[in-house]
Amino acid sequence: MDYVKLINCMRCGMCLPTCPTYKETFLETASPRGRVALVRKIQEGELDQSERLLEYLSLCLDCQACATACPCGVNAGELVAEFTCERKAGNRMGFMEEMVLRKLLPHPDRLETAMIPMRLYQRMGLQKLVRTLGVLKMFPKPIGRMEGLLPDLPEKPLRRVIKEDMPARGETRGTVGFFLGCVMSLIFSDASHASINLLTALGYRVITPKNQVCCGAPNMLAGDKAGLKTAARKNVDIFSNLDVDFIVTDCGGCGAELKKYGHYLEDASSISFSNKVRDISQVLAMHADALKLLLKPLLLKVTFHDACHIAHSQGIRREPRDLIKLVPGLTYRELENADACCGSGGTYNIEKPEMADLILHRKLGTIRATGADVVVTGNPGCMLQLKKGLMDYLPQVEILHLTELLARSMDA
Amino acid sequence: MNPLFIKELQAIVGEPYTLSDRESLAVYGYDATPELENRPGAVLLPGTADEIVRIMQLCHGAGVSVTPRGSGTNLSGGSISDSSGVVVQTSRLNRIIEVDEENLTATVEPGVITSALHRAVEARGLFYPPDPGSMNISTMGGNVAENSGGLRGLKYGVTANYVMGLETVLADGSLLRSGGKVVKDVAGYCLNPLLVSSEGTLGFFTGIIVKLIPKPQVKTTMLVHFSKMRQAALTVSAIIAAKIIPATLEFLDKVTIKCIEDYAHVGLPLDVDAVLLIEVDGHPVVVAEEAAGVETICRKHGCSFFQTAKDADEALKLAAARRIALSALARLKPTTILEDATVPRSCIATMLEVIQDAAKKHNVTIGTFGHAGDGNLHPTCLTDERDKDEISRAHKAFDEIFDAAISMGGTITGEHGVGLAKKKYLPRLVGESGIRVMRGIKHAFDPKGILNPGKIF
Numbered sequence: 001m002d003y004v005k006l007i008n009c010m011r012c013g014m015c016l017p018t019c020p021t022y023k024e025t026f027l028e029t030a031s032p033r034g035r036v037a038l039v040r041k042i043q044e045g046e047l048d049q050s051e052r053l054l055e056y057l058s059l060c061l062d063c064q065a066c067a068t069a070c071p072c073g074v075n076a077g078e079l080v081a082e083f084t085c086e087r088k089a090g091n092r093m094g095f096m097e098e099m100v101l102r103k104l105l106p107h108p109d110r111l112e113t114a115m116i117p118m119r120l121y122q123r124m125g126l127q128k129l130v131r132t133l134g135v136l137k138m139f140p141k142p143i144g145r146m147e148g149l150l151p152d153l154p155e156k157p158l159r160r161v162i163k164e165d166m167p168a169r170g171e172t173r174g175t176v177g178f179f180l181g182c183v184m185s186l187i188f189s190d191a192s193h194a195s196i197n198l199l200t201a202l203g204y205r206v207i208t209p210k211n212q213v214c215c216g217a218p219n220m221l222a223g224d225k226a227g228l229k230t231a232a233r234k235n236v237d238i239f240s241n242l243d244v245d246f247i248v249t250d251c252g253g254c255g256a257e258l259k260k261y262g263h264y265l266e267d268a269s270s271i272s273f274s275n276k277v278r279d280i281s282q283v284l285a286m287h288a289d290a291l292k293l294l295l296k297p298l299l300l301k302v303t304f305h306d307a308c309h310i311a312h313s314q315g316i317r318r319e320p321r322d323l324i325k326l327v328p329g330l331t332y333r334e335l336e337n338a339d340a341c342c343g344s345g346g347t348y349n350i351e352k353p354e355m356a357d358l359i360l361h362r363k364l365g366t367i368r369a370t371g372a373d374v375v376v377t378g379n380p381g382c383m384l385q386l387k388k389g390l391m392d393y394l395p396q397v398e399i400l401h402l403t404e405l406l407a408r409s410m411d412a
Numbered sequence: 413m414n415p416l417f418i419k420e421l422q423a424i425v426g427e428p429y430t431l432s433d434r435e436s437l438a439v440y441g442y443d444a445t446p447e448l449e450n451r452p453g454a455v456l457l458p459g460t461a462d463e464i465v466r467i468m469q470l471c472h473g474a475g476v477s478v479t480p481r482g483s484g485t486n487l488s489g490g491s492i493s494d495s496s497g498v499v500v501q502t503s504r505l506n507r508i509i510e511v512d513e514e515n516l517t518a519t520v521e522p523g524v525i526t527s528a529l530h531r532a533v534e535a536r537g538l539f540y541p542p543d544p545g546s547m548n549i550s551t552m553g554g555n556v557a558e559n560s561g562g563l564r565g566l567k568y569g570v571t572a573n574y575v576m577g578l579e580t581v582l583a584d585g586s587l588l589r590s591g592g593k594v595v596k597d598v599a600g601y602c603l604n605p606l607l608v609s610s611e612g613t614l615g616f617f618t619g620i621i622v623k624l625i626p627k628p629q630v631k632t633t634m635l636v637h638f639s640k641m642r643q644a645a646l647t648v649s650a651i652i653a654a655k656i657i658p659a660t661l662e663f664l665d666k667v668t669i670k671c672i673e674d675y676a677h678v679g680l681p682l683d684v685d686a687v688l689l690i691e692v693d694g695h696p697v698v699v700a701e702e703a704a705g706v707e708t709i710c711r712k713h714g715c716s717f718f719q720t721a722k723d724a725d726e727a728l729k730l731a732a733a734r735r736i737a738l739s740a741l742a743r744l745k746p747t748t749i750l751e752d753a754t755v756p757r758s759c760i761a762t763m764l765e766v767i768q769d770a771a772k773k774h775n776v777t778i779g780t781f782g783h784a785g786d787g788n789l790h791p792t793c794l795t796d797e798r799d800k801d802e803i804s805r806a807h808k809a810f811d812e813i814f815d816a817a818i819s820m821g822g823t824i825t826g827e828h829g830v831g832l833a834k835k836k837y838l839p840r841l842v843g844e845s846g847i848r849v850m851r852g853i854k855h856a857f858d859p860k861g862i863l864n865p866g867k868i869f
């Protein structure tokens with residue numbers, strides 16, 4: 001780990017009010033400033049890697065709200081993730097981790113045929129479930145367990161049914177490669193379907209290579225840098241062979257990871273790959289005028305939740321809002337603290353259900369205050385988390401991916 | 413810390429809110445002050461004022477020191493405890509008890525975040541002006557204890573100008589109520605001004621009543637460039653001499669401008685030597701008149717560029733450079749030493765020259781920005797704590813800057829407080845008699861010396 005990145009923190013505290021876990025606990029150990037200090041003190045030998053210290057660090061969601069707020073360019077979430085990754089890299093993988101990371105994620109066919117792959121992924125989190133942490137004694141037991149997190153799965157994952165090459169409709173504007181996120185393909189295939197439809201309707205030929213593999217984000221979380229690099233290499237090679245203008249994804253988490261390939265692999269092809277990666281909202285927003293002509297009225301009250309991996313990691317905030325507002329008849333309501341994490345954080349909601357629930361409930365409160373019928377977002381992790389929360393507490397509110405909303409308006 | 417004593421503390425605030433593990437103590441050893449750190453003996457997060465009373469009683473009896481802490485953003489080491497002391501963080505006492513529209517007051521608990529109070533009162537067309545750069549995280553207790561200023565200080569004053577009443581727990585746990593909602597009060601010594609800026613050394617605030625004013629109707633934002641720093645400094649003095657009191661009159665120097673441009677490309681030309689951000693607010697007719705006056709003065713002093721924001725969006729854009737000044741500077745080097753030497757406004761030009769000379773003489777990079785209208789500049793030294801030689805040169809440069817400020821009739825700190833960081837400079841400013849009187853006051857409030865010991869003098 002780069003020591004300078006740690007001492008760049010000037011302890012100003014500007015990140016504290018944006019950190020979901022600080023907001024719930026007011027504890028310095030659960031704040032970005034405190035996390036940077038803890039990692040720094042380990043590096044300096046002042047603290048050792050005690051169980052307790054690791055538990056404090058594990059409370060970070062890696063939502064990167066702190067990075068957006070930091071005047072010094074410090075990214076506490078990333079530093080904690082990097083530290084955890086480096087530490088875990090020395091450890092042997094657990095059975096479940098090995099199974100998911102090495103045997104399933106790199107092989108989409110197996111992933112899809114594995115009994116209920118997402119349950120496995122969830123269990124990987126459950127395995128690590130620890131609830132001894134003093135911090136959490138402050139709070140009541142989890143309000144609703146996250147067991148029911150998994151919504152109904154589509155009959156077939158999108159990767160199985162999608163045509164590898166979809167021609168543009170109307171005049172051809174260009175060609176894009178489509179990156180299929182695992183969770184999008186396996187669980188939210190309707191949304192990715194909608195994404196591809198919107199792209200072709202706007203004149204893009206869409207190529208979705210079937211041999212592409214998981215973006216590698218789960219490997220990073222588990223400290224499996226080698227697995228991450230293998231995945232990155234494979235994806236870069238596949239897409240580099242195609243002549244595409246952009247590589248588009250409708251998964252915020254994948255997008256953030258794909259944009260880092262250049263940094264991980266440091267060669268010309270991966271840097272060029274990363275430079276071409278776009279969140280779907282970025283590409284659609286480029287053609288707002290054309291898109292507007294395709295949209296029909298939807299009489300809905302809609303609000304928008306910024307996914308951490310889109311707003312904080314990729315700095316994209318304006319485009320999705322502009323796109324939602326294109327839909328005729330729709331009333332847009334801005335969400336208070338729209339870019340505050342929903343508590344999903346990968347497998348966080350399974351590993352730290354108490355904290356995740358508190359964060360989710362704060363989010364649900366702001367959603368209720370907007371009076372919206374629909375919450376739109378751009379990341380499958382948030383969709384899972386919010387879907388569960390809404391089902392239990394605000395069943396009248398629907399959650400949609402941005403492209404689902406737009407496609408619905410197009411098909412209305 | 414003695415485990416039995418910790419048990420007694422736990423009995424007051426509850427186990428989850430009593431921290432004594434190594435890791436927690438390690439991260440409560442610092443605040444936003446560079447180079448200062450010391451682990452406390454325990455950290456408490458009480459949930460009620462009554463718990464604070466009981467903590468004080470217990471610690472007073474045991475002779476254990478107590479250091480109040482808001483969000484730990486002060487820049488003078490004010491919330492750093494001694495090794496055997498207890499840090500008491502107020503974040504959970506964060507209720508806005510009342511906004512009284514008839515008396516134009518707000519009553520808050522000490523852990524209320526400054527900007528949360530802004531939002532609450534502005535929703536009712538009212539205004540609480542003090543807006544420190546840290547307002548999104550600083551607490552009202554911290555603001556009162558440091559007498560914090562902000563960007564609107566020139567016209568609206570600082571925290572002290574708004575504190576009307578305080579509920580303070582004294583060192584022995586007894587309660588002191590001073591002031592209240594009355595606008596006039598001459599019953600005995602005026603205690604509020606003593607308690608404001610007491611840096612946690614005289615008492616623990618558990619309730620704060622502040623004055624509110626009506627929200628100004630309109631605001632005009634102007635951005636002005638100068639190719640010579642002196643022109644900008646003279647413009648500041650000329651505006652005030654013309655009896656115009658802008659709400660904001662902020663300054664950026666060349667080093668800061670270059671950092672901002674490198675970092676954010678906001679379109680500041682690099683041949684510009686100084687930038688002023690000026691805001692006038694109030695009644696529309698007066699605002700228009702004052703804005704015109706400001707423009708005339710700026711042009712007369714040879715500004716190279718003058719822009720008035722057409723709407724709120726543009727105002728935000730014009731203010732962007734000032735807003736990101738600290739970020740832009742802080743990114744350049746790992747360690748940022750932000751000072752707040754303050755001089756009478758008429759001396760701004762001379763002070764800026766002193767800062768530049770000191771930086772050159774000691775070969776350190778200092779960017780200066782700040783509240784020029786208040787004579788309160790933030791010379792900010794960009795350095796690296798690992799480079800001991802550079803750090804010691806930075807301190808030498810600041811020594812000269814503070815001496816110069818004192819000789820101009822200024823002060824060593826305009827808003828950050830003395831704490832630990834400026835202790836050694838205070839006698840130079842207030843002299844032996846000043847220190848003696850302050851010690852006497854401390855003794856009257858806290859004879860055992862258990863409240864935030866070791867700070868100020």
Ligand SMILES: Cc1cc2nc3c(=O)[nH]c(=O)nc-3n(C[C@H](O)[C@H](O)[C@H](O)COP(=O)(O)OP(=O)(O)OC[C@H]3O[C@@H](n4cnc5c(N)ncnc54)[C@H](O)[C@@H]3O)c2cc1C
Nearest residue numbers: 482483484485486490545551553554557560561612617827
């Ligand atoms: C980026 C940045 C920008 C800043 N900008 C400004 C600025 O523009 N203007 C300005 O004036 N300051 C500024 N500051 C300094 C700092 O934010 C202020 O001093 C602020 O008031 C501190 O509030 P806090 O809640 O963090 O208090 P802390 O730092 O926790 O405590 C400050 C002092 O107050 C005492 N204290 C806290 N609560 C209580 C209480 N309830 N009763 C008694 N004593 C108490 C503490 O013991 C300590 O001595 C800035 C700091 C940073 C990091």
Ligand code: SF4
Nearest residue numbers: 009010012013015070
């Ligand atoms: S991480 Fe950034 S914002 Fe947070 S305390 Fe450190 S420097 Fe300040």
Ligand code: SF4
Nearest residue numbers: 019061063064066077
């Ligand atoms: S990444 Fe999120 S949870 Fe982690 S420190 Fe930053 S703001 Fe807090």
